Amino acid sequence: MDDLRLIERAVDMNETKISANGVQVYYGDNHAIKDVNVEIADKTVTAFIGPSGCGKSTFLRCLNRMNDTISVARVEGDIRIDGEDIYDKRVDPVQLRAKVGMVFQKPNPFPKSIYDNVAYGPKIHGLARNKAELDEIVERALRRAALWNEAKDRLQEPGTGLSGGQQQRLCIARAVATEPEVLLMDEPCSALDPIATAQVEELIDELRQSYSVVIVTHSMQQAARVSQMTAFFHLGNLVEYDETGTIFTNPSDPRTESYISGRIG
Amino acid sequence: MNEQHIASAYDRDLEAIQAMIIRMGGLVESAILEGTRSLDTRDVELAEKVRREDAVIDDLEERINEECARVIALRAPVSKDLRIILAVIKLSGSLERVGDYAKNIAKRTTVLAELGQIPGTNTSLRRMAMDVQSMLKDTLDAFIARDAERAEQVILRDEDVDQLYNAMFREFLTHMMEDPRNITACMHLHFIAKNIERMGDLVTNMAEQVVYLTTGTLPDDDRPKKDRTAFAAPRK
Numbered sequence: 250m251d252d253l254r255l256i257e258r259a260v261d262m263n264e265t266k267i268s269a270n271g272v273q274v275y276y277g278d279n280h281a282i283k284d285v286n287v288e289i290a291d292k293t294v295t296a297f298i299g300p301s302g303c304g305k306s307t308f309l310r311c312l313n314r315m316n317d318t319i320s321v322a323r324v325e326g327d328i329r330i331d332g333e334d335i336y337d338k339r340v341d342p343v344q345l346r347a348k349v350g351m352v353f354q355k356p357n358p359f360p361k362s363i364y365d366n367v368a369y370g371p372k373i374h375g376l377a378r379n380k381a382e383l384d385e386i387v388e389r390a391l392r393r394a395a396l397w398n399e400a401k402d403r404l405q406e407p408g409t410g411l412s413g414g415q416q417q418r419l420c421i422a423r424a425v426a427t428e429p430e431v432l433l434m435d436e437p438c439s440a441l442d443p444i445a446t447a448q449v450e451e452l453i454d455e456l457r458q459s460y461s462v463v464i465v466t467h468s469m470q471q472a473a474r475v476s477q478m479t480a481f482f483h484l485g486n487l488v489e490y491d492e493t494g495t496i497f498t499n500p501s502d503p504r505t506e507s508y509i510s511g512r513i514g
Numbered sequence: 515m516n517e518q519h520i521a522s523a524y525d526r527d528l529e530a531i532q533a534m535i536i537r538m539g540g541l542v543e544s545a546i547l548e549g550t551r552s553l554d555t556r557d558v559e560l561a562e563k564v565r566r567e568d569a570v571i572d573d574l575e576e577r578i579n580e581e582c583a584r585v586i587a588l589r590a591p592v593s594k595d596l597r598i599i600l601a602v603i604k605l606s607g608s609l610e611r612v613g614d615y616a617k618n619i620a621k622r623t624t625v626l627a628e629l630g631q632i633p634g635t636n637t638s639l640r641r642m643a644m645d646v647q648s649m650l651k652d653t654l655d656a657f658i659a660r661d662a663e664r665a666e667q668v669i670l671r672d673e674d675v676d677q678l679y680n681a682m683f684r685e686f687l688t689h690m691m692e693d694p695r696n697i698t699a700c701m702h703l704h705f706i707a708k709n710i711e712r713m714g715d716l717v718t719n720m721a722e723q724v725v726y727l728t729t730g731t732l733p734d735d736d737r738p739k740k741d742r743t744a745f746a747a748p749r750k
Binding site: 252254255257258444447448450451454470473474493494497498 | 519520521522523524526527529530533534580581583584587588589590
């Protein structure tokens with residue numbers, strides 16, 4: 250009896266992509282993440298929200314071992330993607346990051362052509378056997394990032410010559426070119442104007458068909474608009490994790506209520 | 515102007531909500547028709563069906579309100595989108611009330627089935643109900659088409675319903691004065707007529723909401739009011 254458009258919107262929580270258990274992160278003596286347990290679904294956009302310093306970015310960076318690059322950071326607990334422990338000694342962080350792509354706050358294209366920006370990942374991971382295959386991968390990635398129409402006639406021009414919104418979509422194209430399974434986004438729209446933001450958000454909604462997307466955002470409205478599941482972090486704790494509509498209409502924890510309604514933060 | 519949002523999921527949510535209003539409207543239309551038909555033919559089974567199906571209408575109202583709350587919380591609608599949400603919340607509330615009145619007619623049908631007929635009333639009640647149902651249909655059409663003019667026409671038509679009600683009010687008084695044994699049936703029939711008259715008012719409110727949704731302002735409240743029964747008193 251339900252409207253088809255509403256049925257399609259529903260989240261299938263049965264397909265877990267990432268599961269984290271008892272995750273603790275320390276920066277030296279600072280206990281930044283305190284015993285976080287979370288199951289992130291496949292083909293879903295999951296948003297992490299919370300005030301500055303609440304640990305949401307730190308936790309995101311655990312998911313592709315970006316914290317390995319910080320010498321004082323120590324990660325404990327268990328994080329599994331498709332059931333495999335990503336902190337296992339046998340896991341190569343470079344291979345992991347091909348599987349778990351990342352897009353950052355500020356668009357950071359390589360100082361190379363648009364084409365090379367996208368082709369770089371597939372090249373170093375040996376995803377293309379020849380030029381024709383590489384061309385195909387580049388086109389597919391640019392199309393997926395909704396940049397193909399704007400970029401197809403200027404593939405050899407530098408990526409840095411694009412507008413901010415286009416650069417961010419180029420970074421998304423670069424991230425999806427290696428066919429990742431998970432896409433992590435750390436404030437992907439904070440440097441963009443409202444229209445470019447809306448375009449990137451629409452893109453995120455489309456990427457959900459193929460990936461598990463995890464997005465960290467300062468903007469609660471953005472989390473509300475793009476995500477199906479929302480996790481609220483506060484002082485290193487995961488306070489509440491629920492369906493986005495529930496979080497924003499009827500959260501169960503008073504801290505979530507206070508934060509989303511602008512009473513603490 | 516571009517009709518579509520960049521966020522296509524936003525459009526899908528808005529469309530789904532409006533589709534639910536249309537569905538609810540369709541159910542209420544048939545509740546009006548079937549409620550009065552059950553009265554007309556003293557069909558207790560049909561009356562029972564109308565009473566049962568009111569639950570579906572009530573559920574839809576709840577779903578629509580939940581969805582509207584969700585859109586307000588998640589999308590922060592502005593301008594026309596905001597008016598859609600505000601209008602939809604009021605439309606669903608009015609539809610639910612109209613549904614309740616139809617259910618009340620069905621309830622009274624089960625009592626009236628046991629009582630004698632009051633001549634002449636069935637035809638008038640049927641006529642009133644059909645007028646209201648057609649006003650509702652046109653309001654919903656105007657809602658889909660964003661047609662303020664058609665909605666304004668509906669508002670004017672409430673006058674006819676009021677006049678039919680006035681006439682019936684007088685008739686019931688006469689029947690009751692003639693023979694006190696008619697009082698029970700006439701009291702029930704009068705409530706039914708009043709229910710239909712109230713439905714007309716609610717549909718008029720809905721039409722006003724459609725005008726608001728389309729133009730951004732409510733129509734002026736200068737339409738003629740023809741329900742004079744509040745001032746009716748026995749002749750000295």
